[in-house]
Ligand SMILES: [Zn+2]
């Protein structure tokens with residue numbers, strides 16, 4: 001039994017209704033087996049959303065970072081320190097691209113005062129991080145019947161940025177991370193039951209820039225940059241269709257305010273599977 005909860009559907013821009021990017025993979029080998037929980041990215045408010053989802057998050061099995069833009073990791077220090085205080089007894093397993101070790105060491109050091117001046121009974125182990133850096137596409141880990149695979153996806157100069165696929169005996173789920181279109185993502189997601197994918201709604205972005213009074217030539221410069229970093233509504237349907245995924249769940253909305261009917265119509269013009277415009281805590 002494999003499932004995903006889209007914990008946060010926001011972007012770098014602070015939103016009153018959308019937490020930062022994060023998704024939880026839950027896996028149970030059999031109904032009477034213990035549940036495993038894996039977190040992909042840790043954006044702002046991730047601890048609140050995990051708590052709302054009723055997940056025993058201080059005991060997460062592993063955390064995977066797709067890349068180290070701050071919207072994807074700014075919630076990590078909260079999980080690390082709050083989880084330790086709330087009873088985690090063993091180091092956190094952390095996977096991510098190069099820089100993950102630097103990021104985790106800096107986060108650990110940033111809270112050294114707290115660790116030295118807090119009368120907690122927990123073991124030091126719960127505040128430590130066991131980091132594995134992923135340098136390219138391929139297997140990440142395989143445990144208790146769950147196989148995790150990374151693909152390198154294009155995201156401007158964030159190289160490498162990763163998408164992750166989770167394969168259980170019954171289902172397969174793919175998390176895109178942030179990315180512009182690529183054959184690598186289509187291959188990773190081929191035949192998956194669920195693809196959780198970022199989206200830049202170009203029509204809404206254009207309307208916002210026009211409302212700001214940005215001249216058209218400057219708008220085109222913005223879009224030229226965006227094309228290297230993100231996937232828009234004219235591209236995503238064809239990607240999901242080519243991969244043949246059963247369900248496409250949108251997340252990481254750029255901009256935060258958009259026309260959902262127009263967005264759904266644009267994607268559905270090329271994608272015939274189930275389309276879900278996720279909100280925070282949508283389950284798939
Ligand atoms: Zn992002």
Ligand SMILES: [Zn+2]
Pocket residue numbers: 067069155158178
């Ligand atoms: Zn990013």
